[in-house]
Amino acid sequence: MKTALILSTIILVTLIGDYLIKVASQKPSGLTTPSFVLGAILYALPAVGWFHLMRSHSLSAIGVFYSTATILMMAGLGVFVFKEAFGLREALGISLALAAVVVVSH
Numbered sequence: 001m002k003t004a005l006i007l008s009t010i011i012l013v014t015l016i017g018d019y020l021i022k023v024a025s026q027k028p029s030g031l032t033t034p035s036f037v038l039g040a041i042l043y044a045l046p047a048v049g050w051f052h053l054m055r056s057h058s059l060s061a062i063g064v065f066y067s068t069a070t071i072l073m074m075a076g077l078g079v080f081v082f083k084e085a086f087g088l089r090e091a092l093g094i095s096l097a098l099a100a101v102v103v104v105s106h
Contacts, residue, residue, distance in 0.1 A: 006053055007066060010046040015073045017042035022082060064104045068097040 020039030024030040053062050075094060078084040 003053060003057065003062075006049045007062060007069075010049040010053075011066060011069045011073065013042050013045050014070055015077065018074055019077060019081070022077075061104055064100050068101045071097045 017039045020035045020042065024033045024036035024039060027033055027035075030036055050062075071094060075086065075090060079086045
């Protein structure tokens, strides 16, 4: 339960950081915007959670779950919030990410 909570928090903080950096990237002075600075800070915070998770779990196991969840959430963010295209290549990539979770979890 604790592992799932830490991993979920890491994923959420990463997703918010991605959102803020994407918003900053749409502005001419993107690297100097508050959105970019906050997004970059949020990218650093999950390191604390990773430290605790790596004490009791293999990096390959938690890494696959983190990567897959992040890919799914970022794809949703891109499609639903930023109105980005979602094609066959993206669908195949997500399918392969989900297959990786199945392989690692068994």
